[in-house]
Amino acid sequence: MDIEVDQEVAEQVTRTPAELMAVVEALTFVADEPISTKVLAEVLGEDRESIQAAFEEIRNEYDERGSGLQLREIAGGWQIATRTELHEDVRKFLRTRPSAKLSLASLETLAVIAYKQPVTVPEILEIRGVQSASAIKTLLDKRLIVAKGRKEAVGRPMMYGTSKEFLVQFGLKDLSELPSIEDFEDLVS
Amino acid sequence: MQQADPEQFTFDFRESTAQIVGGTSEDLKIKIGDFAGPLDLLLFLIKQEQANIFDIPIARITEKYLEYIRLMKRLDISVAADFLVMAATLIEIKSKMLLPRDPLAADDEDIEDPRKELVDRLLEYEKFKSAAGMLHERIEIESATFTRGAIESDENNAEIDATVFDILTVFQKIVARHVDEIKMEIEREEISLADMIKTLQRRIAEIGEVSLLEFFEEMHSRRELVTAFIAVLEIVRTEGVKLTQKATFGDILIRKV
Numbered sequence: 001m002d003i004e005v006d007q008e009v010a011e012q013v014t015r016t017p018a019e020l021m022a023v024v025e026a027l028t029f030v031a032d033e034p035i036s037t038k039v040l041a042e043v044l045g046e047d048r049e050s051i052q053a054a055f056e057e058i059r060n061e062y063d064e065r066g067s068g069l070q071l072r073e074i075a076g077g078w079q080i081a082t083r084t085e086l087h088e089d090v091r092k093f094l095r096t097r098p099s100a101k102l103s104l105a106s107l108e109t110l111a112v113i114a115y116k117q118p119v120t121v122p123e124i125l126e127i128r129g130v131q132s133a134s135a136i137k138t139l140l141d142k143r144l145i146v147a148k149g150r151k152e153a154v155g156r157p158m159m160y161g162t163s164k165e166f167l168v169q170f171g172l173k174d175l176s177e178l179p180s181i182e183d184f185e186d187l188v189s
Numbered sequence: 190m191q192q193a194d195p196e197q198f199t200f201d202f203r204e205s206t207a208q209i210v211g212g213t214s215e216d217l218k219i220k221i222g223d224f225a226g227p228l229d230l231l232l233f234l235i236k237q238e239q240a241n242i243f244d245i246p247i248a249r250i251t252e253k254y255l256e257y258i259r260l261m262k263r264l265d266i267s268v269a270a271d272f273l274v275m276a277a278t279l280i281e282i283k284s285k286m287l288l289p290r291d292p293l294a295a296d297d298e299d300i301e302d303p304r305k306e307l308v309d310r311l312l313e314y315e316k317f318k319s320a321a322g323m324l325h326e327r328i329e330i331e332s333a334t335f336t337r338g339a340i341e342s343d344e345n346n347a348e349i350d351a352t353v354f355d356i357l358t359v360f361q362k363i364v365a366r367h368v369d370e371i372k373m374e375i376e377r378e379e380i381s382l383a384d385m386i387k388t389l390q391r392r393i394a395e396i397g398e399v400s401l402l403e404f405f406e407e408m409h410s411r412r413e414l415v416t417a418f419i420a421v422l423e424i425v426r427t428e429g430v431k432l433t434q435k436a437t438f439g440d441i442l443i444r445k446v
Contacts, residue, residue: 032339072334081336082334084330084334108318110321130271184315184317
């Protein structure tokens with residue numbers, strides 16, 4: 001969501017920590033997607049540290065009283081969501097079923113792209129040993145990956161990387177939150 | 190090392206994947222699942238044979254691999270080219286392993302195991318396969334959390350902004366465009382293909398030889414030009430006429446045979 005900073009709003013206001021928490025919570029609730037401390041700091045005319053502190057305080061408050069909601073840090077912002085454990089009841093109410101899963105081939109292709117980005121189609125083929133064209137199309141359609149320009153190599157192949165949507169859908173704060181690929185080595189027989 | 194907990198790199202959705210269910214008859218009964226690729230199939234076979242990935246019994250694995258490919262073909266499952274490439278690679282490694290060592294080679298010379306490249310690829314692939322499993326778990330957990338639905342705002346509900354006057358403006362624009370449309374009356378000369386053919390036929394009969402260049406230049410519009418062109422094609426097809434061209438890109442003459 002594009003938040004235009006209104007000069008009127010951006011005027012310095014003095015809020016108590018509790019008031020700040022309240023307004024941060026309200027704006028996070030109405031935001032369409034994870035909202036960053038930077039955007040909130042600009043809208044509320046507060047410094048980023050106070051916003052960060054308010055977020056952490058709200059998160060602790062939710063956790064301590066075992067709220068049905070959780071405040072999570074995701075894709076470079078903060079988001080209010082229902083707690084994982086409650087999914088059965090939430091689904092029953094919403095009448096939704098678990099969303100369509102990604103195929104094994106798509107997940108593998110996504111894993112290669114996530115860890116090797118920016119990466120070209122031939123490089124993905126090299127690792128997977130199989131053509132990945134349809135998997136790449138699926139991932140592009142689901143906006144989990146994006147084209148990241150062309151590689152300065154023979155044929156100038158297109159390079160791919162993961163998108164912000166990827167972080168949101170996989171519940172990641174940023175790419176560094178992914179376990180290192182070397183960690184998987186220990187699992188290999 | 191080889192006995193690592195298989196759960197760690199098996200996804201639950203893989204349970205339906207290929208496995209030999211047992212043979213009551215002479216034929217092997219194999220449940221076919223989807224393999225993500227030839228490396229995936231190979232890893233599966235190595236595990237099924239309980240073989241050590243660092244010392245693959247290449248003859249046995251190759252045989253199982255080919256058996257699987259044959260089965261896929263018999264079941265009319267189109268075998269992707271990548272699976273065949275791997276079959277060729279396996280056969281190549283197998284034949285290399287059968288060759289006796291070069292007796293002239295020094296004993297201490299490091300001879301690379303023909304399987305090494307394949308093992309490296311399998312190990313590299315398996316890391317990403319595990320990473321794919323991790324991603325699968327993550328998205329499973331993630332799909333169990335819900336954020337609130339969209340809240341109405343001007344951005345996603347533009348009708349809030351519209352007043353009667355806005356509608357009037359839009360309506361006026363439409364009316365204006367409609368008036369413009371009526372003004373743009375374009376005259377269209379209709380020369381039918383039949384007329385065009387007749388004209389050309391008459392011309393050929395009169396002069397005996399017609400220059401196509403001149404004939405086409407007489408046309409006033411693109412539409413006429415196209416009709417003239419079709420007329421020429423039509424006459425060549427149906428009547429005894431001959432087209433001659435003296436020089437490349439030069440004028441074409443049409444005349445009676």
